[in-house]
Amino acid sequence: DSGVTQTPKHLITATGQRVTLRCSPRSGDLSVYWYQQSLDQGLQFLIQYYNGEERAKGNILERFSAQQFPDLHSELNLSSLELGDSALYFCASSVEGLVETQYFGPGTRLLVL
């Protein structure tokens, strides 16, 4: 158990809909990362937050957004969903948000029908 929790574990929805994925980092970790794992794109970095502020952005679509709250949990919002958004979404956390070990949650599997 990494100490990072993600909810829900599975999500099935329809095209055009909007969903919210939630992540709670390990106790004491200030930085949260979101990654997307799909068969065609592999594991890709989406976005990073540190202590409530956006720190780095990767290949995140404009239809996707995220935030980190004062209690340090984070939410990833996916809107106008398309079939191609079906993937496993991982959250990871680390202490400082620098070059250090990241601890991954179990992931949320999203299926868009």
Add this chain to the structure above:
Amino acid sequence: GNSVTQMEGPVTLSEEAFLTINCTYTATGYPSLFWYVQYPGEGLQLLLKATKADDKGSNKGFEATYRKETTSFHLEKGSVQVSDSAVYFCALSGGIVAGGTSYGKLTFGQGTILTVHP
């Protein structure tokens, strides 16, 4: 930008066989290198890491050496077990990227599926 290339899989071995999974990287500066493992239905777990050239990371019988001259970080294990069956990801973090610091974001290879038979 940063990139990681892993050997194509899947890899199928018999128990007690020797394992090598090749990983090469492209990065400017001095990135840190990682191997993560993903067991079926689970998230990624850090297997080992190395933060500077010639460092050797090791854990659970797995080893990898950070070779700056060949930009490689190959994963090896002398005798695999059925319980090692998983997907293995090589990744890097840090280095220098256009537009400023890369902070901690990980750049992953495509992953290698390892299956070990009894």
